[in-house]
Amino acid sequence: MIIQLIISGLAIGSVYSLVALAHSLIWSGVRAVNFAQGEVFMAAAFVALTALSGAGRLPALPFGAAVLVGVVAASLIGLVIYNVAIRTTSKKGFLYALGACIGFSTLLQSSAILIWGSTGEQFPAQISMVPLRVGSIFIAPQDLFIMGISLTAMIILYFFLSKTRLGTAMRAAAQNREVAGLMGISHRLTDSLTFMVASCLAGLAGILLAPKFFVTPQMGSMISSKGFTAAVLGGFGSIPGAVLGGLLLGVLENISAGLISSSYKDAISFLIMVLIIMFKPEGLLGVKGGRKA
């Protein structure tokens, strides 16, 4: 029973990890927070769904291509959010960045309602939902697929950050903004890139989770708070922390929902957030001092 809950918790947790990674990348690189992350997640799911089923004269694309379209759309949205909401308000203060981001999340949500309607659509399952039996536990191939893709995305991210020139520039900017600027790394370039990469991750998370739930314009607000909790749990701004925080949150949530009560499932995530912020604000793997959010 417990193992069962842990495994399905890990699947949803790996999706939380991707969203938390997006927050951590942006925080460590740009010292900003994208409060519209949840809506990037939602928009990517809708775009991928449209690409998958075809619209108007556009042909229906295979799943892989549809994922790519959704992720690219997410990264473009991230680029616009950075350049319109974050860069213009960076000197005015956090309050304005927050206001502009929230404006964006409303904009994306209402645009989605306008384009796709407010009722939501079913994302066709790509992988069989019928659980496999391994010993005494059941594992849905869907869950394995989600975990596999998330892991692949994280590995690609790792190689991008550590092996490529652009990734190195991003890490340099994250380590020390001023000195990176002095070394000729354009802030505007690395910041835009960070937002795009982060939005790719959030978008991918949206597409992965879409077959498990209904795709609705409101789905972003739920994942947005889960992503924040996961990021805070692992340590805001820490990359390994985001992965750990997401997985841990998924498992904790699933166990408490399974063993205690599912009606207070969403409150668990809020409670974890408040407790961590109060008693261990640097998170589980966070860097102490100086980097507090």
Added chain:
Amino acid sequence: MKARHHENFITHVLPFILIGVIALVPLLTRDPYLMHILVLGGIYVILAIGMNIITGYCGQINLGMAGFFAVGAYTSALLTTRLSLSFWLALPTSALVAGVAGVLVGVPALKVRGGVYLVLITTSFAGIVQVILNQWVSLTKGPMGIVGIPAPAIGNVLIYERIHWFYLTYAIVAVIVFLAIRLVGSRIGRSFVALRESETSAQSIGISPAFYKVLAFVCSAVLAGIAGSIYAHYMTTISPDAFGFNLSVLALIMIVVGGIGSIPGSIVGGVALALFPEWLRALGPYQSVAYAAGIILAVVFLPKGLLMMGVDAVQLIRKWFLAPDETSEKEVS
């Protein structure tokens, strides 16, 4: 000397002129729909003043206003429907209960440094309140909400007509504006501002950050509770949907649009955000998209808020039309 005079006018006289102008609207039209929007606007003004005290004056970003608003609304609704208390007792009680919630949020918020965690902790509070409203069915009736919240009475007259609500709301708004102006001009208000500007220097002159931050949370929670109580009795029906994250966001946008750290700005912001969606109604399905775009534009391009932009415009016009000697005198002072 003159600049000081000018500032005095904005902080002490302008708010009452604004309320007076709104109170004159029924002379022109008694359209019930407009009255409805303006009553909501008045409730928003109270919420915006609360938001401005904590965020504008004390510099603590609070995205949990919906939680305090919900606490006020449900306290008032439960007291009047279950215990058949009068509105006039339920209103202060809900302010009190919301104030206690303010302590509950303010104390943990003290441990938090920096804006992001404060945003997260206050949103979590509002999120927890909403989960409780939805799940504690025996008390709150869950997603069904509470219906049949009685109208307040003054003497033997029940207040249920829009126009009566309009006058009642703006009377309460006027009292709150008066008290808020006194508060922000007092030693307490100056301490809030000192904390916002620099916690270290505020501490060095003997201002306790812990005490004043919690106090600011309590003040804003009390105002949100009062706004919630009025809302519950005005709407007569409340359900958890009305107190979601969007409401907290609305409170933030109100002060950004109206003017951060300004009581008259809160009046402008509150009424503007009640009216703004109505102006966009002609756009049909594009209404909410245009609304969101308008908010982004306002945040990015109106850093001082609508009110100060208006004041600046008036000053500019005066500079153009006044005699040159008077202008130069102003520049000297």
